[in-house]
Amino acid sequence: MGREETEERGFLSRLDRRSFMAYGLWAAAIALVVEGGVISVQAMRALPKTAAFGSKFEAGKVSDFEVGSVTYFLDGRFYVSRLPGGLLALYRKCTHLGCVVPWRPDEQSEDNLAGSGRFNCPCHGSRFDRHGVVKGGPAPRPLDIFPIEIDGDKVIVDTGTIITRASYDESQLTKV
C-alpha cells in the first residue's frame, strides 16, 4: 500500500512539462490509429438494400398455394412451402456453406405430406423436407426462414430479415 503510494508520487513528481507533452503526443498518435481503424471498419460496413432481394417481396395470392406445394421465387431467393397449418418462406441458401438448394419434386419425400419432393444440396449432399428440416448431410440447422405478412389475400415476404432456427415448430407458420 505504502509502496504503491511512493511509486505513484514518484511517477507524478517525474512528470514534468516535457514528459507530460511527450506522453500526450504518444497518446494522441495511438488515439489517431485507433480512430482511423474504427472509421475504416465503420465505413466498410454493409449497407441495407432498398430494392430486390433484401426488401419486401410480393409472392402472389394465398389461394395460389396448394397444401403440400413448394413454389420457387427466383428473384426473392426463397421458396414458399404451403403446409397444412399455413405458409413458410424458406431461404434457398444451404445452412452448411451457402450453396443454392434446389427443390427436387421427383425425389423421395422426407416428410409425410406428399410422396415425393425434397431439397437436395448439390455441394455436400444435405437433404431438407418441406419444413426445411435437415434430413441428412452436414447442414447444422434447418433452412432459414423469412417473415410473411398477409395483406388482404396478398402474400408479402420480408427478405430483409433472415430468421435462423434450431428446429421446426408450428409457431413459425403464417396462418392463412
Place this chain on the structure above:
Amino acid sequence: MGLHEVEWQPIDLPTRLVALITNNRVWRSIFRFAYPSSDKTRALIIPAVFFLHIHPLKVSARSIRLTYTWGLGLFLFFLFGIETVTGILLAFVYVPDVGRAYQDVETMSTTVAFGALLRNIHRWGAHLMVLAVFLHMMRVFYTGAYKRPREFNWVIGVMLLLLTLALSFTGYLLPWDQLSFWAITVSTNLAGYAPFIGESLRVFILGAKEVGQEALIRFYVLHVMLLPLLMSVLIGFHFWRIRKDGGLAASNPLPRGSQAVRREGAEVPAAGEDDPPESAEGVLPMPGAEARQPQAPAGARAAVARKQTLSTWPNLLILEIIAGLFITAVLVLMSMAVDAPLRNLANPDITENPAKAPWYFVNLQELLLHMDAALAGVWIPALLVVALMLLPYVDRDLSHAGEWFGTRKGLIITIWSAVYTAVWTTALIVFDEKVGVRSIIGDPAIMPNWVIPVGVMVGLSAILYVSILPLRPSRREILMAYFTAFIVVYAQLTLVGSFFRGIGMHLVKPWNLPPGGLSF
C-alpha cells in the same frame, strides 16, 4: 573514395562512342559512378546505388548455394513483380461491375493484344506464388533458418504467406464466372462459422448477405490496392531483417569441427588471429549481438566464415538475374501452353456441382467433409497459423541452424513422419467415404462432428510422438515430425479435394472427374 577518381581512357571506336554518351554532365548526374571494373569498385558501388544498397558487400558462399535456398525467395520476389506488372495491364481493361466484369475478361482473352497471355501469366503466376510460398517456408523450416536471431522474420514470413493467400483469394472472384462465384460463396461461408462474430464477419467481408456487386468491388479494391501495398511493405521489412539478422542462416559461422566444415574443406586458420567477431556480411553489431551470434566467440571461427565469403557483385547479382529470367521463362512457357479457365457467367441461382473452393482452400473443404464446419474451417486453420508463428520460439536450440534437416536423425524423422501421415490420411479418407463415421456413431451429433475427429487427430499425433521417442529427438526434431505431418496432410487433402472429389463431393477417380471439377 575511389569511385569518383576513375579515369576515362578511350581506346578504340566503341569505347570512344561510349565515352561520348557517358562523358557529359547529364549522364553523370544520373549515373554518378563509372561501371565498376575492379573488385574494389564493385564493392564500393553497392551501398552507393539506391537499387543495390539492400545488398551486403559480401555474401557467404554457403548461403547462396542453389541446394541451400533453391532460389525460392528470389522466385517469390520476381513473381510478385510479374503479378504487379501483368495486374496493372489487366486493370486497364477490367471494370469491377457485375454487369460487365465477365465480358471484360472475355475481351481481355480474345481482343486485347497479348491479353490472353497476360491473363494466363497473371493467373498461373498467382498459383505458382502460393506454391512457392509453401516451398519457401519448407526450405526455411527444414534448414532451421528460423532460429535466433531470425525468429521474427519467420513470423513476418507467415504473415506474407497469409497475404499471398488473401491476394490470390480476392483475385479469384474478379472474373465473375461460375467458378469464382461459387468458390467465394463456399469459402466465405466457412468464415461464417467463426464463433460469435462469424455471421457478421461474413457479411462484412462480402458487404452484403450474399456474393454480389458489393463483394466484387470490395475484393477488387483489396486485390489491387490494400493487399499489394501491405505486401510491398512486408517484403521490404522481410529483406531488411535478412540483412540486419546477418544474412541467411547458412552465413552463421560454423562451429569448430562441424560436419559442414569438413565437408566443404574449409580450413580453420591457426588460432591466435585476433579478429573482432563479426558476421559474414559485416553488418553493424546489434545491442546484445554477442549473445545473438553465439557461435562466433573468437577469431578462428569468424575467420572460417570470412574465408567463405564472396563479393556480391558479381556472385549474387548474377544469381538474381538468372532467377528472374528463369521464373519468367517458366511462367511464359506455361501460359503459352495452358489457358486460364473461364467458365460461364456467374449465376447466383444455380450452384455448380461440385462447387469447390480455390485449390489452396480445397483442403479445408475436404477436411470439413469429415467434421464440424467450425472445427475444419476456423479452429484448425487458426490454430495452425498460431502454431506456425510460435514455432521459432519453441525450438530455441541454436545448433545446426542453416543446415538441411540438422542431423541425419532429423532426416529420418522427417521421412518417417511423412510416410506415417500419408498412410493414415489415406486410410481415414477412404474409411469415412466407404464406411463413414456418421453411420457408426451418428448420435449425438457432437460425436462425429467434434469428439471423434479431435480424438483421432490427438491420438495419431501422440502415437507419432511416442514412435520417435526411441530416437531421443531434440525439440527441433519433434517439431520436424509435426511440421512434416502438417505439410503432408495439407498437400494430400489438396490433392484429394482437387482431383478425387466429384459430384456431391464423393470420391471419384481423377479421370472420371466431372467437367468443372478442378478449381485452379
